[in-house]
Amino acid sequence: MPHHEPPLTVARLAFLLLPALWLALVVAGPIQWADSGYFIHEASQGPVFSPGLGALSHPTYHLLTRLVHEAFGSWGVAYINPALALALTWTLFRLGRTLGLNQDWASIAAVCATLAHCCFWVGSKVEVYSLHLLLVLAAHWVCFDDTLRWSLARRLITLGLLTGLAVTTHQLTLVVLLPLYVWMLVRVRTQLWWIIPGVLIGLAPAYPALMHELGTGKALFDVIRHYLTGHSPTASANWERAFLRIDLMWRDKSYVAIWVLSLLGLQAAGLWPLWQDARTRVLWIAAAMNALFAMSYAVSDRYTFFLPGAAMLALLGCVRLQAMFQGKSHAWVWVGRVAAFTSPLLLTLVWGSIQMGWLKPPTHAVSTPPRDDVRYFMVPYMPDQSATVFVQQQLAHTPDGALILADYTPLGALNSAKAAGLLPTRSAALCDTLRGQELPEGDVFLVRETYCDHMRAQFNLSRTPAGWRVQPR
Numbered sequence: 001m002p003h004h005e006p007p008l009t010v011a012r013l014a015f016l017l018l019p020a021l022w023l024a025l026v027v028a029g030p031i032q033w034a035d036s037g038y039f040i041h042e043a044s045q046g047p048v049f050s051p052g053l054g055a056l057s058h059p060t061y062h063l064l065t066r067l068v069h070e071a072f073g074s075w076g077v078a079y080i081n082p083a084l085a086l087a088l089t090w091t092l093f094r095l096g097r098t099l100g101l102n103q104d105w106a107s108i109a110a111v112c113a114t115l116a117h118c119c120f121w122v123g124s125k126v127e128v129y130s131l132h133l134l135l136v137l138a139a140h141w142v143c144f145d146d147t148l149r150w151s152l153a154r155r156l157i158t159l160g161l162l163t164g165l166a167v168t169t170h171q172l173t174l175v176v177l178l179p180l181y182v183w184m185l186v187r188v189r190t191q192l193w194w195i196i197p198g199v200l201i202g203l204a205p206a207y208p209a210l211m212h213e214l215g216t217g218k219a220l221f222d223v224i225r226h227y228l229t230g231h232s233p234t235a236s237a238n239w240e241r242a243f244l245r246i247d248l249m250w251r252d253k254s255y256v257a258i259w260v261l262s263l264l265g266l267q268a269a270g271l272w273p274l275w276q277d278a279r280t281r282v283l284w285i286a287a288a289m290n291a292l293f294a295m296s297y298a299v300s301d302r303y304t305f306f307l308p309g310a311a312m313l314a315l316l317g318c319v320r321l322q323a324m325f326q327g328k329s330h331a332w333v334w335v336g337r338v339a340a341f342t343s344p345l346l347l348t349l350v351w352g353s354i355q356m357g358w359l360k361p362p363t364h365a366v367s368t369p370p371r372d373d374v375r376y377f378m379v380p381y382m383p384d385q386s387a388t389v390f391v392q393q394q395l396a397h398t399p400d401g402a403l404i405l406a407d408y409t410p411l412g413a414l415n416s417a418k419a420a421g422l423l424p425t426r427s428a429a430l431c432d433t434l435r436g437q438e439l440p441e442g443d444v445f446l447v448r449e450t451y452c453d454h455m456r457a458q459f460n461l462s463r464t465p466a467g468w469r470v471q472p473r
Contacts, residue, residue: 008103016093019111026382029075032412033376033410033413034408035127036126036127041418041419043077050062052209053227055226058169059168060165065126084123092113093106098146099283108336109315124384129304132170139180142159156194157195163177164202176290179286255300265342266321267314270312276319286309291309294306371384371387391414398445402426402445404428406448406452407450446461448468459471
C-alpha cells in the first residue's frame with residue numbers, strides 16, 4: 001500500500017457508507033426480542049459498570065450501552081450498531097489495503113463483509129457482536145499495517161488494549177485472536193510483553209465486577225472460568241458442554257443452515273486456503289477456527305458467533321478475486337461491486353419465493369406471534385417491527401396493572417418496552433416465577449404456553465387476544 005494514498009473518491013465513499021445507512025433504515029428500534037430486549041433493559045438501569053462477571057455479562061458492552069442510554073435513551077442504544085458500522089467499514093477498508101487490495105477491491109470487501117448475513121443481522125439488533133468484531137479487526141489492522149508510523153512498543157500496547165476490550169466484550173476473542181498472537185510471538189518474541197500494560201488497561205471495565213466476585217469468597221480461577229465458559233456448580237446453563245459438538249450438528253441442522261447463510265457472497269471465494277503471505281495466512285486460519293467453533297457450538301444462535309470469520313473471508317475472497325482479474329477490464333470491478341450484494345439479493349428473493357408459495361421452508365415447532373420467523377432470521381435487510389406490534393397488542397388487550405408472564409423471547413420485548421417507557425402500567429415476568437407459587441392478586445396474563453407448560457397444570461388458562469388469562473383452579 002502506498003505511503004501517500006490518494007483520497008477516496010465521492011463514489012467510493014458513498015459505496016462504503018451504504019451498509020451503515022441501510023442498517024440505520026432497518027434497525028429494529030427500542031423494542032426488541034430476546035437477548036436484544038434484555039440488553040436494552042439492562043442499559044436502562046443499575047450501575048454503569050457490570051455488577052457481575054458471568055458468561056453473559058459483557059462488561060465493556062454493558063458500559064457502552066449504559067453510557068449511551070444515559071445520554072440518548074433507548075433509541076440511542078438501538079442505534080449503537082449502525083453507528084459502529086461506520087467505524088467497522090473504515091477498519092475493514094484499511095485492513096483490506098494492508099492485504100494489498102486496491103481502493104476498489106478494499107471497498108468491495110468492506111461492503112461485502114458488512115452485508116454478510118450474520119454481520120447485518122446482528123447490526124440491525126442490539127447485540128454485543130458488532131462491537132466485538134470492530135475490536136478484533138482493529139487488532140489485526142494495528143499489527144498488519146506497516147505504514148503506521150508507530151514504534152513497536154506503541155503498536156503492541158495498542159494490540160493489548162484492543163485485546164483487553166475485546167475479551168471483556170466477548171469470550172470469542174480467545175479463539176479469533178489466537179493465530180494473530182502466534183504470528184506476533186514469532187515476529188517480536190520476548191518483546192511481546194509490551195501487550196501487558198495495554199491488556200491491563202483494556203480489562204478495566206471488568207475490574208469492579210471482578211472485585212465483587214472475589215469479595216464473595218470465590219477463587220480467581222473459578223471466576224475466570226465462569227466468565228469464559230459459564231461453568232458453575234450451581235448454574236443451570238453450562239456452555240462448556242456445548243463446545244465442539246460436531247456430533248449434534250445434524251440434529252441442529254436448521255441452526256447450522258442459518259450459519260451457512262453467511263457464506264453467500266464473495267466470502268465464499270475466501271474459503272479456499274490462501275497462502276499469499278503471512279497476513280492472509282493468519283486471517284484464513286482465524287476464519288477457519290471461528291467457522292469450526294461457530295458451526296459446532298450447540299446453541300440455536302450459533303450464526304451470531306461467526307461475524308469475524310465472515311468478515312475475514314470477505315477480505316480474503318476479494319484478495320483472490322483481485323489477483324484473478326489483475327490487469328483485466330475495469331468492468332470486473334463493477335461485477336465485484338454488484339456481487340457484494342449477493343447475500344441481500346439472494347435471501348430476499350428466497351423469502352419472496354416463500355411468500356409466493358413457490359418454496360416451502362421447514363417450520364419450527366414454536367412460533368413467536370406476530371413475528372414471521374423466516375423473515376426475522378433469514379432476511380435482516382428488511383425492517384422488522386414485530387416486537388413493537390406484539391407490545392401494542394399486549395397494551396390493547398390487557399388492563400392497567402396487569403401482570404404479563406412470558407418465556408424469554410417475548411419477555412425481552414416486554415422488558416425493552418418498559419425501559420423505553422412504553423409499558424408503564426403493566427409488569428412483566430418470566431412464567432417460571434410462578435412455578436409452585438400461588439397466583440398474585442389482580443389480572444394475570446400468559447403470552448404463550450410454549451416453554452411455560454407448568455402453567456396449564458397449575459392454573460386455569462382461558463384464551464384471550466393477548467394470549468391466555470391465568471386464573472386459580
